[in-house]
Amino acid sequence: xxxxxxxxxxxxxxxxxxKEMNDQCKRGNQKAKPDVRALAVAMDACAKSGLTSEAERxxxxxxxxxxxxxxxxxxxSGYKNEGRGLEAEAVLRRMISLDKAGLHRCAPDLIxxxxxxxxxx
Numbered sequence: 485x486x487x488x489x490x491x492x493x494x495x496x497x498x499x500x501x502x503k504e505m506n507d508q509c510k511r512g513n514q515k516a517k518p519d520v521r522a523l524a525v526a527m528d529a530c531a532k533s534g535l536t537s538e539a540e541r542x543x544x545x546x547x548x549x550x551x552x553x554x555x556x557x558x559x560x561s562g563y564k565n566e567g568r569g570l571e572a573e574a575v576l577r578r579m580i581s582l583d584k585a586g587l588h589r590c591a592p593d594l595i596x597x598x599x600x601x602x603x604x605x
Contacts, residue, residue, distance in 0.1 A: 485497075485498045485501050485502070485525045485526055485529060486525050488501075489525065489528050489529045489532060491529070491533070492533060493533060494529040494530075494532060494533045495529045495530035495531075495532070495533035495535035495538060495539075496535070497529070498525065498529035498530060499530065499535070499538060501526070502518060502522070502523075502526045502542075505517070505518045505522065506518065520546060520550050520555075523542050523543075523545070523546055524554065524555055524558065526539075526542055527539040527542050527543060527555060527558045527559065530542070530562065531558050531561055531562025531565070532562070532565075534565075534566060535562075536559060536562030536563050536565075536566055536568070536571070539558060539559050539562050540559045540571075540575070543555050543556070543559055548582065548587055549587070551587065551589065551590050552589045552590065553579065553589065553590060553591060553592060553593050553595075553596060556575055556576075556578070556579045556590060556592070556596065557593075557595050557596050557599060559575050560572045560576060560596060560600055560603065563575065563603055564599050564602055564603035567603075568603070569600075569603040569605070570604070572599065572600050572603035572604065573600055573603070573604055575600075576596055576597070576600045579591065579592045579596060580592060
């Protein structure tokens with residue numbers, strides 16, 4: 485999937501690979517189960533090819549304990565690039581809520597705020 489991150493249709497290609505991985509897993513091949521790294525790469529490919537809503541959907545499937553600011557920043561960056569400031573701000577607010585709930589790995593960082601400010605301006 486990493487090869488598709490900067491490809492014009494990389495999001496679609498990464499989603500197809502992710503689907504195949506999930507299908508393999510459902511058929512009993514537990515070695516094909518996507519880990520957080522694979523999900524992050526798929527999210528990055530989606531965000532860079534205009535499929536940020538898909539990246540956010542993938543993020544919602546990641547268990548809260550495995551989420552981090554990097555995953556959220558990928559989604560915020562995608563929304564920024566698509567000119568969708570309100571969606572970027574909503575993701576930032578979700579990060580703040582998770583941090584307040586004790587999931588400090590999701591706390592927004594300088595990059596989160598910078599991306600969001602650019603997205604809404």
